[in-house]
Amino acid sequence: MIPYKHEPFTDFTVEENKQAMLEAIEKVNSYLGQDYPLIIGGERVMTENKLRSFNPSNREETIGHVSQATQEHAERAMAVAKETFETWRSANPAMRADILFRAAAIIRRRKHEFSALLIKEAGKPWNEADADTAECIDFLEFYAREMLRLKDGVKVESRPGEYNRYDYIPLGVGVVISPWNFPLAIMAGTTVAPLVTGNTVLLKPSSNTSVVAYKFMEVLEEAGMPKGVVNYIPGSSRDIGDFIVDHVDTRFISFTGSRDVGVHIYERAAKVHEGQLNLKRVIAEMGGKDTIVVDAEADLELAAESIVKSAFGFSGQKCSACSRAIVLEEVYDEVVAKVKEKAEKLTVGNPETNEHFMGPVIDDKSLNKIKEYIEIGKQEGKLLVGGTTDEAVGNFVHPTVFVDVKHDDRIMQEEIFGPVVGIAKAKDFTEAIKFANDTDYGLTGAVITNNREHLEQARRDFHVGNLYFNRGCTGAIVGYQPFGGFKMSGTDSKAGGPDYLVLHMQGKTTSEML
Numbered sequence: 002m003i004p005y006k007h008e009p010f011t012d013f014t015v016e017e018n019k020q021a022m023l024e025a026i027e028k029v030n031s032y033l034g035q036d037y038p039l040i041i042g043g044e045r046v047m048t049e050n051k052l053r054s055f056n057p058s059n060r061e062e063t064i065g066h067v068s069q070a071t072q073e074h075a076e077r078a079m080a081v082a083k084e085t086f087e088t089w090r091s092a093n094p095a096m097r098a099d100i101l102f103r104a105a106a107i108i109r110r111r112k113h114e115f116s117a118l119l120i121k122e123a124g125k126p127w128n129e130a131d132a133d134t135a136e137c138i139d140f141l142e143f144y145a146r147e148m149l150r151l152k153d154g155v156k157v158e159s160r161p162g163e164y165n166r167y168d169y170i171p172l173g174v175g176v177v178i179s180p181w182n183f184p185l186a187i188m189a190g191t192t193v194a195p196l197v198t199g200n201t202v203l204l205k206p207s208s209n210t211s212v213v214a215y216k217f218m219e220v221l222e223e224a225g226m227p228k229g230v231v232n233y234i235p236g237s238s239r240d241i242g243d244f245i246v247d248h249v250d251t252r253f254i255s256f257t258g259s260r261d262v263g264v265h266i267y268e269r270a271a272k273v274h275e276g277q278l279n280l281k282r283v284i285a286e287m288g289g290k291d292t293i294v295v296d297a298e299a300d301l302e303l304a305a306e307s308i309v310k311s312a313f314g315f316s317g318q319k320c321s322a323c324s325r326a327i328v329l330e331e332v333y334d335e336v337v338a339k340v341k342e343k344a345e346k347l348t349v350g351n352p353e354t355n356e357h358f359m360g361p362v363i364d365d366k367s368l369n370k371i372k373e374y375i376e377i378g379k380q381e382g383k384l385l386v387g388g389t390t391d392e393a394v395g396n397f398v399h400p401t402v403f404v405d406v407k408h409d410d411r412i413m414q415e416e417i418f419g420p421v422v423g424i425a426k427a428k429d430f431t432e433a434i435k436f437a438n439d440t441d442y443g444l445t446g447a448v449i450t451n452n453r454e455h456l457e458q459a460r461r462d463f464h465v466g467n468l469y470f471n472r473g474c475t476g477a478i479v480g481y482q483p484f485g486g487f488k489m490s491g492t493d494s495k496a497g498g499p500d501y502l503v504l505h506m507q508g509k510t511t512s513e514m515l
Contacts, residue, residue, distance in 0.1 A: 005142065005143060005146055005480050007135070007139050007478050007479060007480060007481065008109070008135035008136075008138040008139050008142075009135070010128070010131055010132060010135055011112075011113075011116075011131045013127055013128070013131075013355060019355070021113050022113050022116065022117065022127060022355075024113070025113035025114045025116065025117040026117040026120065026121075026353060028114055028117065029114065029117040029118050029121055033062065033063060033064055033065070033121070034063045034064075034065060034066070035065050035066070036051065036065070036066045036067075036068070037065050037066065037067045037068060037211070037212060037215045038068050039068050039070055039074055039078075039232075039233060039234055039235070040215075040218055040231075040232060040233040041074065041077055041078045041081055041229075041232050041233075041234070042077075042078075042081035042085070042228050042229040042232065043222075043228025043229060044228075046068065046074065047068055048068040048069055048070070048071075048074070050068070050069045050071075051066040051067055051068055051069060052066070052067050052069055052208055052211070052235070053065075053066055054066070054067055054122060054208075054209070054210070054211055054212050056121050056122065056124070056395075057123070057124040057360075057361040057362065057363050057364060057395055057396045058124050058350075058351040058352065058353065058360055058361045058394070058395040058396075058397075059351065059394055059395055060394065060395060060396070061394075062121075064118075064121055064122045064212050065211075065212040065215075067208075067211040067212065067215070067235050068235070069235060069236045069237060069240070070205075070234040070235060070236035070240070070241055071236070071240060071241070072240065072241055072244045074234055074236070074241075075203065075234055075236070075241045075244055075245050075248075078203050078232040078234050079174060079203060079245070079248055079250055079251075081229045081232060082174045082201035082202065082203055082229060082230075082232055083173075083174050083201070083250050084229065085201045085227070085228070085229030085230055086171070086173055086174060086200065086201045088227075089171075089199060089200075089201055089227065089229075089230055090170070090171045090199045090200075091199075092199065094148050094149070094151075094152035094197075094199070095149060095152065097148060097196065097197045097198075097199065098145040098146070098148045098149050098197055099145075099225070100196075100197075100221070100224045100225050100226050101141045101142070101144060101145035101148075101193055101196075101197055101224075102141070102142065102145050103223075103224040103225060104141050104193070104220050104221055104223075104224040105138045105141035105142050105145070107220050107223055107224060108134065108137060108138055108141070108220055109138055111220075112131075112134050112135075112138075115134045115137070115185055115213070115216070116130035116131050116133070116134045117130070118212065118213055118216060119133050119134065119184065119185060119213065120352055120353055120360075121353075122184065122209075122210050122212055122213055123181060123182070123184050123209070123210050123213070123363070124316075124352060124360040124361040124362075124363065124395075124396075125315060125352060125360060126315070126352040126355070126357065126358065126359065126360050127352065127355045129314065129315045129360075130352075132476075133183055133184075133185050133186045134185055134186075136183070136185075136186035136190075136478075136479060137185045137186045137189040137190070137217075139186075139478070139479035139480065139497070140186060140189055140190035140193065140194075140479055140496075140497065141189065141193055143479045143480045143497060144190070144193055144194050144197050144501075144502060145197060147197075147499070147501070147502045148197045148198065148502060151169055151502060151503070151506075153168075154166055154167050154168035154169060155167050157510070162514060162515050163512055163513065163514050163515060164512070164513045164515055165510065165511070165512045165513075166510070166511045166512075167508055167509070167510050168508070168509050168511070169198070169503065169506040169507070169508060169509070170199070170506060170507055170508075170509050171195075171198050171199030171200045171505065171506055171507075172195075172200055172252040172253050172279075172282065172505060172506060172507060173200060173201075173250070173252030173253075173279070174200065174201050174202070174203065174250050174251060174252055175195045175200050175201070175202050175203070175251070175252060175253045175254070175255060175505065176202075176203050176205065176245045176246060176248075176251050176253070176254045176255070177191045177192050177195065177202050177203070177204045177205065177255045178205050178242070178254065178255070178256045178257070178258065178266075179191055179192070179204070179205075179206045179207060179214065179257060180207055180257045180258050181207035181208075181209035181210045181363055182315070182318045182319060182320075182363070183257075184206070184207060184209075184210030184213040184214065185213050185217065187257050187496075188204075188206055188207075188210075188213070188214050188217065189217055190479075190496055190497070191255045191257060191284075191496075192204055192217075192221075192231060193221075194255075194501060194502055194504075194505055195253075195255065195505045196221075196226070196230055196231060197502070198502050198505040198506050199506075200252070200253075200505055201229065201230050201231070201232075202230065202231045202232065203232050203234055203245055204218075204231055204232065204233050204234065205234055205235060205236060205238075205241065205242070205245065206233075206235055207258075208235065208236075208237070209363050209364060211235040214233065214235070215233060215235075218231065218233045238262075243269060246266055246269050246270055247269055247272070247274060249274050249275070249276045249277040249278075251270075251281060252279055252281065252282065253281060253282040253283070253284065253504075253505065254266055254270055254281060254282075254283050254284070254285075255284040255285075255505075256283070256284070256285045256286070256287075257285075257286045257287075258286075258287065258288075259287065259288055259416075260287045260288050260416065260441075260442075260489050262287075263285045263286075263287035263288075263491065264287070264489075266283060266285065267283050267285060270283045282504070283492065284492055284494045284504050284505075285491040285492045285494070286320065286484075286485060286486070286490070286491040286492075286494060286496070287320075287489060287490055287491040288320045288416045288418070288442065288444070288489075288490060288491075289320045289321060289322075289416065289442045289443075289444030289445060289486060289490050290324055290325060290413075290414060290415070290416055290440045290441070290442040290444075291311075291320075291321055291322060291323055291324060291325070291442070291444055291445045291446055291465075291474050292323070292325045292326065292327055292436075292437040292440075292446050292447075292474075293307055293308050293311060293323045293325075293326045293327075293446070293447040293448075293449065293473070293474055294326075294327050294328075294427075294430075294433045294434065294437050294446070294447070294448045294449070294450075294459070294463070295308075295326065295327070295328040295329065295332065295336055295433075295449045295450075296329055296430055296433070296448065296449060296450030296451075296452055296455055297329045297331045297332050297430075298450050298451045298452040298455070299332065299449040299450045299451060300449065300451070300471070301332060301335055301336055301339060302339065303449060303471065304328075304336055304339075304449040305336055305339035305340045305342075305343055306343065306473075307323070307447060307449060307472060307473040307474075308323055308326050308336075308340055308422065308424075308473075309340055309343040309344050309347070309400075310473050310475075311323035311447070311473035311474045311475045312324065312400070312402075312420065312421075312422035313344070313347060313358065313359055313400045313420045313422075314475055315359075315360075316359050316360060316361065316362050316398060316419060316420045317417070317418065317419045317420040317421060317422075318362060318363065318367075318418055318419065319475055320444055320486075320490070321444060321445040321467070321474055321475040321476075321477065321484075322418075322474075322475060323422060323447070323473065323474050323475070324412075324413075324416070324417055324421065324422055324423070325408070325413045325422065325423050325424075325425070325437075325440075326340075326422060326423070326424045326425070327408060327424075327425055327426075327427050327433045327436045327437055328424060328425070328426060328427070328433075329426070329427055329428075329429065329430065329433060330426045330427065330428055333424075333426050336424070337385065337404050337424060340385075340386075340402060340424065341385050341386055341402065344385075344386045344387070344400045344402055345386055347359060347400050349391070349397050349398070349399055349400070350397065351394075351395065359397075359400065359420065360397075361395045361396040361397050361398075362396045362397075362398055362419055362420075363396065364396060365396065367396070367418065367419060368390065368392065368396045368398065370417070370418070370419070371390075371398050371417060371418075371419035371420075371421060372390060372398075374411075374412055374415070374417045374419070374421055375388050375401055375421065377411050377412055378401070378403040378406070378412045378421065378423065379403075381403070381406050381407070381410040381411065381412055381423075382403040382404060382405045382406035382410065382412070382423060383403065383404050383405045384401070384402075384403060385402040385403065385404045385424075386399075386400060386401060386402040387399040387400045387401030387402060387420070387421075388401050398419055398420050399420070400420045401420055401421045401422070402421075402422055402423075402424065403421070403422070403423045403424070404423075404424045405424075405425075406423045406424070406425050407425060408425045408427075408436035408439060409439060410423065410425075413425060413440075414440055414441070416442070430450075430452075430455050430458065431458075434458065434459060434462050434463055437463060438462070438463065438464050440488075441488055441489040442486065442488055442489050442490045443464050443465045443466060443486050443487030443488040443489075443490050444465060444466055444467065444485075444486030444487075444490035444491075445465055445466070445467040445468070445469070445474040445475070445477075445486065446463050446465040446467075446468050446469070446474055447468070447469040447470070447471075447472060447473060447474040448463065448468070448469075448470055448471075449470075449471055450470075450471070456470055464487055464488070465486060465487060465490075466484070466485050466486035466487050466490065466493050466495070467482060467484055467485075467486065469482075477497070478497070479496075479497035480497055480498075481497075482497075483495040483496065483497050483498020483499070483500075483501070484496045484497055484498070485498075
């Protein structure tokens, strides 16, 4: 097999690529406002209750009206998924992998169209949308290859007169609850991992970005996925969330989202209900409060650039985003000055024209939460840059930097999920690592230094799932930097890594006497 390489990003300074994206945006514009059904067992089910999906850059623009599932729909989807599992679990793993390979090829051909939909429904700038689509392709390719690696199990020892095997078999019906911030990549990755390992799925995408998920369902169908393997049931968490988590036939839950919701799911999944035959497995990625540490022996230009890009890329709406920086006091003032200069140059606006570094935040709830934290930041430190919003047409927040805060202030401890970063001092590198670790989260982090001893100290002591040296703390690539975190960042599931598919399977030992 050809060695795995990640999908390349598009260079939009090339006129041909720019025009291709503009044409894709026009194509997406042509089907805005349509009604979208549920998909249960391959059947389209249109409901009276529909949720309006809108463009966060222009709240008046409707992306689509998405049918909402009730508990009755969820029960029906569960029954279909349970029945389909009995045949799908026995399907040739190579055939299941082929569906992913073909889906990757389809999305690669329609790459700009999917990116354009991400620009519209999620408010992503061109480069962020393109990276999201590329990551989707990467997940499809990588997990297909991983399934081919695992399909024959792993070698165990046999003694004279016996033959032993250790095989992986699927779990059953899984519930996938996907987020809005990577509405194609994470939604696709968390859906196809159980699919390719022989499980069946109830997919409940984020209400903010359900149209993207529907379009992905169409790709899976075109790629040859049998009816009932993935059942698309968008709906309110209040209406169906607890219902599908609690269901006796739910074998596992794959969740990406906030800490509070993740903990709630973890608690409910632990309860064994009457008739339940298995302890439920939870695969959870729940957010972060990610730190860039800047040493005295560092490239300070690189440090400032890393802080600004990691904090404000996609308006800080990444669980890996830099929302806190710890800078050694001897270089603190210089780093702060460079961050201020770079942050003030960033522009904010509708990403459709590719003229702005930052687009909107996703909705009113996010906007109001960020505004509340900006007020908290004003009480805890000094507002250096930003702190303002533009809400006339869309949900725009200007890049915001607070300085002279303490590492344990609220804006340095609580996940904001917006374009807000705080910068605090440390007297030496050991204290900086101590401060970096002093949060409930442990997802990503970065260290900017030219001191090899300090890099090795951080490798040993900086307690995060993804640690980067001399670069920003966002931008993990499938197969290159397996992604997942410690502490309250989740179950360290390491998406895009060699252990991820195994989370959707169970090991079976067979021993034959010869």
